[in-house]
Amino acid sequence: xxxxxxxLGPTNHPVLVDAVARGGAIVAAQADARALVWAGxxxxxxxxxxxxTIRWVQLPSAGVEEWFAAGVIQRHPEIVWTSAAGAYxxxxxxxxxxxxxxxxxxxxxxxxxxxxxxxxxxxxxxxLRGSRxxxxxxxxxxxxxxxxxxxxxxxxxxVNRSGRPVHGADETIPADRVDEVFSTxxxxxxxxxxxxxxxxxxxxxxxxxLGSRSWVINVARGSLVDTExxxxxxxxxxxxxxxxxxxxxEPLPDGHPLWELPNAIVTPHDSNPxxxxxxxxxxxVAENVRRFVAGEDxxxxxxxxxxx
Numbered sequence: 001x002x003x004x005x006x007x008l009g010p011t012n013h014p015v016l017v018d019a020v021a022r023g024g025a026i027v028a029a030q031a032d033a034r035a036l037v038w039a040g041x042x043x044x045x046x047x048x049x050x051x052x053t054i055r056w057v058q059l060p061s062a063g064v065e066e067w068f069a070a071g072v073i074q075r076h077p078e079i080v081w082t083s084a085a086g087a088y089x090x091x092x093x094x095x096x097x098x099x100x101x102x103x104x105x106x107x108x109x110x111x112x113x114x115x116x117x118x119x120x121x122x123x124x125x126x127x128l129r130g131s132r133x134x135x136x137x138x139x140x141x142x143x144x145x146x147x148x149x150x151x152x153x154x155x156x157x158x159v160n161r162s163g164r165p166v167h168g169a170d171e172t173i174p175a176d177r178v179d180e181v182f183s184t185x186x187x188x189x190x191x192x193x194x195x196x197x198x199x200x201x202x203x204x205x206x207x208x209x210l211g212s213r214s215w216v217i218n219v220a221r222g223s224l225v226d227t228e229x230x231x232x233x234x235x236x237x238x239x240x241x242x243x244x245x246x247x248x249x250e251p252l253p254d255g256h257p258l259w260e261l262p263n264a265i266v267t268p269h270d271s272n273p274x275x276x277x278x279x280x281x282x283x284x285v286a287e288n289v290r291r292f293v294a295g296e297d298x299x300x301x302x303x304x305x306x307x308x
Contacts, residue, residue: 023289
């Protein structure tokens with residue numbers, strides 16, 4: 001049997017050439033290929049016409065809302081699309097854990113201090129040990145985060161679409177009961193996909209249910225959190241703080257209140273930088289190519305109805 005031909009785009013990046021080979025296929029021109037592995041992040045640059053021989057397209061991003069918004073996926077309903085969901089989970093989970101731990105320990109204000117403020121800062125220093133953390137969107141990132149939280153003695157409530165138990169979580173509830181989480185946990189990590197249903201998933205009502213020492217961490221998309229409502233509760237110290245690797249708007253403009261608030265940690269959507277993303281994507285590609293060649297189910301298959 002001849003090797004399965006797989007095309008790469010927009011260029012034949014060496015690490016992806018190697019990934020295709022490790023998956024048991026060969027790199028070929030699009031016109032001759034049965035699958036297309038894409039490495040570009042701009043949906044507008046994706047080819048308007050895809051050869052009829054292409055049965056599967058691998059996209060490089062974990063979130064695919066921009067690809068839906070550009071109509072790329074809808075133009076080719078006959079093609080199986082897969083995202084990179086799960087490929088970057090460990091790195092992003094590590095970032096979320098770092099922001100949560102830093103917030104609970106009061107590090108933002110410690111780092112900003114230019115004089116000895118021990119008595120003032122005592123009250124900011126807390127612990128994750130014995131705390132209860134809600135993970136809204138317990139997919140790859142959430143599953144990678146659970147053992148990190150367990151290692152410091154925190155328990156977890158996982159929220160997923162089905163409500164089926166998530167390995168390692170102390171409790172799992174379905175997404176249609178997500179509002180219950182905010183009044184029963186100490187902290188919340190947002191890792192759900194961005195869809196019309198998750199727009200402003202965390203708004204004034206949800207934030208009002210959190211405690212005065214609660215931290216909200218968002219490593220999903222900025223649209224899941226109502227920024228105006230978040231700024232209000234941070235200013236009034238109604239919650240402990242927020243750690244944001246994603247914002248709405250994004251990029252976050254100079255002079256935005258979130259840059260100045262002492263209880264906000266903002267990182268510029270760099271929880272998964274290129275130096276870490278490329279090798280992780282290559283591993284994801286190698287495994288999905290192997291599965292495609294073997295006729296097995298592909299990882300991170302996109303659901304055109306759900307939008308992710």
